[in-house]
Amino acid sequence: MAAAQQQVGIDFTIGARRLLAVQRSLATWSFTLDQVLSGTLPDAPEAGPDGLRVLSAPTGQLAAIAARYPGFVAGGRQDYRRHYIDMSGSFADYLAQFSGKTRSTLRRKARKLAEETGGYTVSEHRTPVEIEAFLAAALPLSARTYQARLLDAGLPDSPAARRAIMEAAGNDRMRAFLLHAGDQPIAYLSLPVTGPETGGTLVYAHLGYDPDHARLSPGTVLQMDALERLFAEGRYRWFDFTEGDGAHKAMFGTDSAACSSLVLLRPTLANRSLLGARSAFDAGVAQAKALAASSGALERIRARLRA
Template identity: 50%
Template sequence: MRKVRKYAEHCGGQLVWQGYRTPDEIDRFLQLALPLSRRTYQDRLLDAGLPASETFRLQARELAANDQIRAYLLFEGDRPVSYLCCPAKDGVLSYSYQGYDPEYMRLSVGTVLQWLALEQLFAEEKFRFFDFTEGETDHKRLFATDQRLCANIFFVRRSLRNGVLLRVHHAMDLLSAWLGEVVERFGLKARIKRVLRFGRMAA
């Protein structure tokens, strides 16, 4: 709530945001959100921005026609600064596409929009769950009320080559975990993440 109030104060006391659910509304959402998505680190570094294809637009419209999608935008004035797009299946909304303008990172606009969206979803009482999907982030730890272990499991043919590859992979995992503990111990993790995402150190 402190972050919500802070952003409202930044905007002159009035939060401007919008939810989208009908086919025509989804078209409008994509029109506004796609240029924003291209500026996000999710798109630039992870190739996980909003798809710009006509196929995706038609799929989103079909979901909207069946009331199986929710999308949201947070604005500063007329400028979109954060987006969230959540398709649904079997009563479960999926945290599939999200991002924010890197210029607004200090204002926590992604967190603000998530809070507003969840408030509206609770009031709507249509969906059973909001699935934050796999992976661990501070954002998910903040909002989630439950978690389940999940894994990608691969079966490989027993051979010397595959055995070596698996052991090297395991060794790299151990090294990565150790390095993560080192940078966390020296308080560098947040700064390194910022460099990787935005190309500059935190002040």
């Protein structure tokens, strides 16, 4: 099966800061949540000129995945819990999963945001016209986030990305939200919808917020407001937080599955050297992180890296 190829950076990162990215031309094999939960492997795509990027695959299936590409060299592996929300119940059922202390904390965050900003509102965007308004407000905000500045992971603004989001909106397969403090947008959430019209999956594509308001937890407040609205639709089976772990995903998710992301590169000398350097770099970072954690300096270092 032919797959689209693109330039993908093999990243060397410390915390939230990318120090170096070495480009390779790769195809992508990405696994949906339904595929992860069913344990079935879809058809393998044809590798790109340099190989393949595997995203959020079931960890237990990695050997079978690698067997589809004999001789390729694996590297850059990341193991994590893929968090998701079971949306088969009501929003009240969902809230019941949290402890009383956590529910109180979430309410307090919303009150504090309202008090310190003079009140906030949340706007929902679905149609192509509404999505155009969402992008006009969210793209400048995204450019200010640390995800965009340090990791090139902000809201995409390429012509292809815009066409895709507008096409999804035209098919009623986009849900997007903006949190406003006064007239100023301070957080955004973008959620494509995949799967069947009823019982589909909301994909956690992009969440970002104004760094000047970070201490007020606007992303958390927006997430809760959006989930209440989405549960009320009664349309979705899953809310998929996709690849990567994190405190935000772990807190809001109701369940998780063991997943991994990695690259499978053609066995050239350049590719072997690249993956060897990446492995040595990651080992050094892990050792330094362990030393920083034992000395109590880890949180200070993380804050400095995000600055």
